Amino acid sequence: MARPRSEDKRQALLKAATETFASEGLSAPTSLIARRAGVAEGTLFLYFPNKDTLFGAVFEHVLAELATCLTLGYDATASLKARTRLLWDNYVNWGIEHPAAYAAMNQLSVSGKLTPEQLDAANKLCADVGYQQEPIHFAGLNTEQSTEFSDALLTAVTNATIGYMTSHPTAAEAYRGAGFEFLWRAIGPEEQCS
Amino acid sequence: MARPRSEDKRQALLKAATETFASEGLSAPTSLIARRAGVAEGTLFLYFPNKDTLFGAVFEHVLAELATCLTLGYDATASLKARTRLLWDNYVNWGIEHPAAYAAMNQLSVSGKLTPEQLDAANKLCADVGYQQEPIHFAGLNTEQSTEFSDALLTAVTNATIGYMTSHPTAAEAYRGAGFEFLWRAIGPEEQCS
Amino acid sequence: MARPRSEDKRQALLKAATETFASEGLSAPTSLIARRAGVAEGTLFLYFPNKDTLFGAVFEHVLAELATCLTLGYDATASLKARTRLLWDNYVNWGIEHPAAYAAMNQLSVSGKLTPEQLDAANKLCADVGYQQEPIHFAGLNTEQSTEFSDALLTAVTNATIGYMTSHPTAAEAYRGAGFEFLWRAIGPEEQCS
Amino acid sequence: MARPRSEDKRQALLKAATETFASEGLSAPTSLIARRAGVAEGTLFLYFPNKDTLFGAVFEHVLAELATCLTLGYDATASLKARTRLLWDNYVNWGIEHPAAYAAMNQLSVSGKLTPEQLDAANKLCADVGYQQEPIHFAGLNTEQSTEFSDALLTAVTNATIGYMTSHPTAAEAYRGAGFEFLWRAIGPEEQCS
DNA sequence: TATGAATGAGTATTCATTCAT
DNA sequence: GATGAATGAATACTCATTCAT
Numbered sequence: 001m002a003r004p005r006s007e008d009k010r011q012a013l014l015k016a017a018t019e020t021f022a023s024e025g026l027s028a029p030t031s032l033i034a035r036r037a038g039v040a041e042g043t044l045f046l047y048f049p050n051k052d053t054l055f056g057a058v059f060e061h062v063l064a065e066l067a068t069c070l071t072l073g074y075d076a077t078a079s080l081k082a083r084t085r086l087l088w089d090n091y092v093n094w095g096i097e098h099p100a101a102y103a104a105m106n107q108l109s110v111s112g113k114l115t116p117e118q119l120d121a122a123n124k125l126c127a128d129v130g131y132q133q134e135p136i137h138f139a140g141l142n143t144e145q146s147t148e149f150s151d152a153l154l155t156a157v158t159n160a161t162i163g164y165m166t167s168h169p170t171a172a173e174a175y176r177g178a179g180f181e182f183l184w185r186a187i188g189p190e191e192q193c194s
Numbered sequence: 195m196a197r198p199r200s201e202d203k204r205q206a207l208l209k210a211a212t213e214t215f216a217s218e219g220l221s222a223p224t225s226l227i228a229r230r231a232g233v234a235e236g237t238l239f240l241y242f243p244n245k246d247t248l249f250g251a252v253f254e255h256v257l258a259e260l261a262t263c264l265t266l267g268y269d270a271t272a273s274l275k276a277r278t279r280l281l282w283d284n285y286v287n288w289g290i291e292h293p294a295a296y297a298a299m300n301q302l303s304v305s306g307k308l309t310p311e312q313l314d315a316a317n318k319l320c321a322d323v324g325y326q327q328e329p330i331h332f333a334g335l336n337t338e339q340s341t342e343f344s345d346a347l348l349t350a351v352t353n354a355t356i357g358y359m360t361s362h363p364t365a366a367e368a369y370r371g372a373g374f375e376f377l378w379r380a381i382g383p384e385e386q387c388s
Numbered sequence: 389m390a391r392p393r394s395e396d397k398r399q400a401l402l403k404a405a406t407e408t409f410a411s412e413g414l415s416a417p418t419s420l421i422a423r424r425a426g427v428a429e430g431t432l433f434l435y436f437p438n439k440d441t442l443f444g445a446v447f448e449h450v451l452a453e454l455a456t457c458l459t460l461g462y463d464a465t466a467s468l469k470a471r472t473r474l475l476w477d478n479y480v481n482w483g484i485e486h487p488a489a490y491a492a493m494n495q496l497s498v499s500g501k502l503t504p505e506q507l508d509a510a511n512k513l514c515a516d517v518g519y520q521q522e523p524i525h526f527a528g529l530n531t532e533q534s535t536e537f538s539d540a541l542l543t544a545v546t547n548a549t550i551g552y553m554t555s556h557p558t559a560a561e562a563y564r565g566a567g568f569e570f571l572w573r574a575i576g577p578e579e580q581c582s
Numbered sequence: 583m584a585r586p587r588s589e590d591k592r593q594a595l596l597k598a599a600t601e602t603f604a605s606e607g608l609s610a611p612t613s614l615i616a617r618r619a620g621v622a623e624g625t626l627f628l629y630f631p632n633k634d635t636l637f638g639a640v641f642e643h644v645l646a647e648l649a650t651c652l653t654l655g656y657d658a659t660a661s662l663k664a665r666t667r668l669l670w671d672n673y674v675n676w677g678i679e680h681p682a683a684y685a686a687m688n689q690l691s692v693s694g695k696l697t698p699e700q701l702d703a704a705n706k707l708c709a710d711v712g713y714q715q716e717p718i719h720f721a722g723l724n725t726e727q728s729t730e731f732s733d734a735l736l737t738a739v740t741n742a743t744i745g746y747m748t749s750h751p752t753a754a755e756a757y758r759g760a761g762f763e764f765l766w767r768a769i770g771p772e773e774q775c776s
Numbered sequence: 777t778a779t780g781a782a783t784g785a786g787t788a789t790t791c792a793t794t795c796a797t
Numbered sequence: 798g799a800t801g802a803a804t805g806a807a808t809a810c811t812c813a814t815t816c817a818t
Contacts, residue, residue: 002428002780003817009782025306027221029808040783045810106304112219138375140368149358149369153376156354160346167310174334175343181332182347186380199798223791225801234584234800239793393777413694415609417812419780428779430815439813498688500607526763528756537746537757541764544742548734562722563731569720570735574768584801585797591803611787622804627789 010047012037014061017054022100026055026107055113060121062101067125069094081188087126088158088180095162096172102162126151136187150187157183204241206231208255211248216294220249220301249307254315256295261319263288275382281320282352282374289356290366296356320345330381344381351377398435400425402449405442410488414443414495443501448509450489455513457482469576475514476546476568483550484560490550514539524575538575545571592629594619596643599636604682608637608689637695642703644683649707651676663770669708670740670762677744678754684744708733718769732769739765 016037020028030051034044048054070090075083095102108114109122135143136150161179165172210231214222224245228238242248264284268277289296302308303316329337330344355373359366404425408416418439422432436442458478462471483490496502497510523531524538549567553560598619602610612633616626630636652672657665677684690696691704717725718732743761747754 002430002778003782005781027808030810031808041785041809042783042811043781046781049810051809110300110304138368138372141365141372145362145365145368146372149372150376152354152358153351153373156350157347160350164343164346168339171335171339174332174339178332178335178340178343179347182344182380186376203799224793225791235792236584236794236801237799240798243793245792397778418814419812429813430780431778433814434777437814494692498692526756526760529753529760533750533753533756534760537760538764540742540746541739541761544738545735548738552731552734556727559723559727562720562727566720566723566728566731567735570732570768574764584799585795585803587802609787612789613787623788623806624790624804625802628802631789633788 005047009037009039009043013039013044013047013054014058017058018062018104019100021058021107022103026111026113030054052113055108055111056115056118058104059108059114059118062105063121063125065098065101066091066094066105070125081184084184084187085180087154088183089176091126091158092162092165092176092179095158096165099166106159123148123152123155126154154183154187157186203231203233203237207233207238207241207248208252211252212256212298213294215252215301216297220305220307224248246307249302249305250309250312252298253302253308253312256299257315257319259292259295260285260288260299264319275378278378278381279374281348282377283370285320285352286356286359286370286373289352290359293360300353317342317346317349320348348377348381351380397425397427397431401427401432401435401442402446405446406450406492407488409446409495410491414499414501418442440501443496443499444503444506446492447496447502447506450493451509451513453486453489454479454482454493458513469572472572472575473568475542476571477564479546480550480553480564480567483546484553487554494547511536511540511543514542542571542575545574587629591619591621591625595621595626595629595636596640599640600644600686601682603640603689604685608693608695612636634695637690637693638697638700640686641690641696641700644687645703645707647680647683648673648676648687652707663766666766666769667762669736670765671758673708673740674744674747674758674761677740678747681748688741705730705734705737708736736765736769739768 013033017033020033020036024032030044031041033054034041037044044054048057070087072090073086075086078086105122109119135147137143138146138149141149157179161175164175164179168175207227211227214227214230218226224238225235227248228235231238238248242251264281266284267280269280270277272280299316303313329341331337332340332343335343351373355369358369358373362369401421405421408421408424412420418432419429421442422429425432432442436445458475460478461474463474464471466474493510497507523535525531526534526537529537545567549563552563552567556563595615599615602615602618606614612626613623615636616623619626626636630639652669654672655668657668660668687704691701717729719725720728720731723731739761743757746757746761750757
């Protein structure tokens with residue numbers, strides 16, 4: 001009996017929090033978030049017991065959305081370069097099209113408010129897509145370490161590229177291509193001279 | 195507010211602020227920073243009119259220190275790979291040896307409290323060293339854009355590597371090498387097969 | 389708000405409230421009381437329209453239980469001293485055996501949340517038992533005033549004794565006897581020398 | 583340098599807190615106390631780090647004032663009865679003349695917010711005056727226990743009397759006398775028949 | 777009748793900044 | 798210049814009470 005807790009309200013709160021964190025920073029008041037979500041101040045704490053929990057929930061929510069986007073149009077039979085390019089484009093597009101989610105994610109990453117598990121999940125994003133069928137290998141690192149590390153570097157390069165595209169919108173597409181070129185040189189097969 | 199006298203106090207405040215931001219986050223109280231610097235609460239505002247100014251001053255101060263470190267041992271006559279490796283090692287070493295400065299810089303970068311000029315300065319770091327005598331070139335970008343962008347990517351890769359070295363200390367040196375390997379493939383001359 | 393059905397739930401709420409007030413203070417949340425009573429938050433307000441009413445109901449409930457205990461084993465034909473001693477022991481035993489009720493009663497007494505009638509009822513407790521067949525008399529007070537006042541003093545002495553017994557459990561029985569000795573000297577017949 | 587912390591403000595805060603606790607209960611907002619003391623909200627927390635500390639400080643302050651009043655007019659050469667009567671009158675007068683302090687003390691006593699030491703101090707009040715030159719003795723208790731306990735009972739009887747005097751102002755003096763009569767019978771020398 | 781989601785006023789405490797000393 | 802007392806706006810979180818289900 002009594003009303004069930006509303007998934008709509010939860011989603012509204014996550015959306016409002018994401019946008020508010022992006023525009024006002026993580027120190028934005030919870031009351032503002034509640035107002036933007038169209039619920040009472042106290043309601044926020046019915047869905048998230050405290051602000052730190054909200055931080056974590058927003059991060060996980062945004063990461064899940066990003067992960068979904070990354071697999072769009074994935075074709076396991078395409079060439080490695082084509083698969084990598086798709087991943088790249090999906091990631092970059094997501095960052096450009098969801099600037100609030102992107103900004104919130106970045107702020108949360110360095111906030112010190114996330115659990116190690118949550119931070120790990122971010123690094124494993126690309127790995128989860130499973131696109132690296134011929135894993136890269138670095139001297140001194142085993143296969144798992146190499147794969148995870150190259151994913152992290154991919155993420156770093158992508159983020160830097162998204163940043164440039166955002167702050168230099170007129171040359172955005174050129175930066176997107178340049179970023180991929182940089183990345184592909186680094187992780188593509190070496191026998192390019194033949 | 196006339197310019198205060200003691201350069202010592204200013205340095206002490208910057209140092210205390212850097213360490214405090216690293217350990218407590220940017221929301222650390224100014225009173226704590228003042229205490230760690232060994233001065234009174236109000237004194238801080240004699241040297242920095244408000245907290246935002248302090249943010250900017252810390253960022254610039256840390257960046258200047260980093261820039262100095264990057265040139266250590268620089269030899270303009272060495273090969274591009276050797277010069278790049280030196281830059282890489284200098285950067286990584288600085289990040290490892292100054293974790294507080296490194297953490298504060300990262301937090302400030304995404305804080306939204308810095309001016310565009312301050313953020314730009316961070317990307318131009320390596321460019322300032324002038325090591326790229328044979329500038330890289332990306333399709334669709336002119337030489338200046340290409341150089342600046344490749345510097346930004348270098349910074350991104352370095353930061354990701356420092357992060358991995360810090361969180362996986364037992365394999366730190368392997369990650370350092372792997373990060374450089376990744377970078378060199380991306381920016382090194384292509385005719386490596388010959 | 390029609391009168392609710394379940395007397396069980398009412399009793400459970402009173403019991404839970406008594407224990408909660410004793411352990412957490414009067415500012416304990418009603419939601420906690422409801423949970424301890426095994427009912428929903430809103431249900432509490434079906435039985436008690438607001439928290440203040442609950443305060444009063446708990447007080448009256450506890451007082452009624454105490455009053456019942458006071459008459460246990462009462463023998464109207466026994467000597468005054470024996471009757472007084474029985475009353476004393478009944479009171480003290482109740483306080484020791486029902487620490488939560490005892491504590492709640494004390495907190496409520498000074499809370500300012502009770503009506504004058506409810507506070508009066510506490511003073512009249514012993515009078516109700518009707519043990520004072522030969523009423524005490526104080527100069528300047530009429531018989532009714534004297535009786536009521538001596539009952540109030542009896543209550544005060546008892547409470548102080550219970551407090552000492554609780555905080556000095558090893559000498560509890562000695563304090564019980566001492567308290568009675570004190571009381572009996574004060575209210576017993578004066579011709580003790582004969 | 584800088585202003586020294588003001589003893590005046592501290593006293594004003596203690597006074598305002600005492601009166602506010604008496605009239606509004608211990609749950610009175612700290613902002614109200616600050617306003618009544620004529621200082622800013624934050625200033626209260628400069629003098630008392632949190633509300634619990636304020637509770638304790640008020641209690642100790644009030645107790646110290648009461649202790650001072652108890653010794654007024656003390657004459658070590660007077661008879662035990664005269665000395666007891668003086669103590670009695672001093673105590674009762676203080677309670678009547680400082681109803682706010684008296685009420686605050688009572689509320690704090692049962693609040694659970696005081697340390698055991700603070701509570702003890704309240705029981706030792708009369709003992710400190712050192713009026714009991716011929717200590718009372720109860721069966722089963724040693725001299726120290728007896729003295730302390732009889733002091734506690736004295737306090738209990740006094741408080742009950744003050745309560746009656748306050749709620750029955752027309753017969754106040756009669757209750758004062760009656761209370762003392764009760765007390766003196768209980769603790770006075772037994773050889774009253776001679 | 778019973779439930780518990782929803783509400784929003786209320787509160788202790790913090791902290792950047794000012795200013796009297 | 799240096800100090801730290803004073804300020805009061807700001808904020809996370811609580812909780813008595815209401816009401817849709």
